[in-house]
Amino acid sequence: MLERSPSRGARPLVLAYHAVSSSWRHPLAVPEERLESQLSCLQRRGYVGLTAAQAERRRRDGTLPDRSAVVTFDDGFRSVLRARPVLEALGYPATVFVVTAFVESQRRLCWDGIERSTAEADEEELRPLGWEELALLRSAGWEVGSHTVTHPLSTDLSDADLEQEFVDSRSLLERRLGACETIAYPYGRADARVAAAAERAGYQAGFALARVHRPDEPFLRPRMELSRRDRGLRLAMRLSPGAWMLRRSRGAAALSRIRRAASPRGDWLPPARSGSA
Numbered sequence: 001m002l003e004r005s006p007s008r009g010a011r012p013l014v015l016a017y018h019a020v021s022s023s024w025r026h027p028l029a030v031p032e033e034r035l036e037s038q039l040s041c042l043q044r045r046g047y048v049g050l051t052a053a054q055a056e057r058r059r060r061d062g063t064l065p066d067r068s069a070v071v072t073f074d075d076g077f078r079s080v081l082r083a084r085p086v087l088e089a090l091g092y093p094a095t096v097f098v099v100t101a102f103v104e105s106q107r108r109l110c111w112d113g114i115e116r117s118t119a120e121a122d123e124e125e126l127r128p129l130g131w132e133e134l135a136l137l138r139s140a141g142w143e144v145g146s147h148t149v150t151h152p153l154s155t156d157l158s159d160a161d162l163e164q165e166f167v168d169s170r171s172l173l174e175r176r177l178g179a180c181e182t183i184a185y186p187y188g189r190a191d192a193r194v195a196a197a198a199e200r201a202g203y204q205a206g207f208a209l210a211r212v213h214r215p216d217e218p219f220l221r222p223r224m225e226l227s228r229r230d231r232g233l234r235l236a237m238r239l240s241p242g243a244w245m246l247r248r249s250r251g252a253a254a255l256s257r258i259r260r261a262a263s264p265r266g267d268w269l270p271p272a273r274s275g276s277a
Helices: 032-044 052-061 078-090 100-105 131-139 159-177 192-200 232-238 241-246 250-262
Strands: 013-017 048-050 068-075 095-098 143-146 182-184 205-207
Touching (some): 032 068, 048 052, 052 068, 052 182, 052 205, 078 131, 095 131, 100 159, 131 143, 143 159, 159 182, 159 192, 192 205
Parallel strands (some): 048 068, 095 143, 143 182
């Protein structure tokens, strides 16, 4: 049987997760069994697993499979280690985006937004990955990318602070692990200025989170965030080609702008700086 050649117009399905825990009932945590069921759904549909950097290279080369999935984990929760056997059983790699100040200090993960919702959390759930654990994941075929040095809201930073957060985190990861090709923006927020800063810092791609996926440029790559609520019909609908195309539509983008303008700043974001949205 002849192999189907990859489509040059193909886009990877990029999924975003955070912590992995069956006991922590927090929106950031997905149970291992739910993660397994979600990724098994993609495997049954013929999705090929790639890291973020692999997908980016194959997009440039025109060799990206028609159906490919990139599994990413933000923040660097130590509980992400629980995802490794799940992904290995499915033959999928993953990309974990870490906040380097916490990898270095091994302090509990804590920044504006998360500190208000995790005050009563078990300390174990907020432990960050360490360098030895990240090296272990790298040896297992995972990618380690940057989630900045301190997890600020990038769109609120000055140009100088953006450069420091992006360059310093990438330099440290390269020094300790040998490579750092991609970045995920904290809180999933980025704009053209932030994207340009990521490019200047030497990354190959930058990843955001949004309700719609209209922008799809190397430094504004969209991702879909999945949670413990995504199962059964809800999961099937979210992963359907029709839903994916709808999120790329002009109408969806216009509606999102209206909703954002009318909505107050979420309590999961840092307090607004003077002159910022």
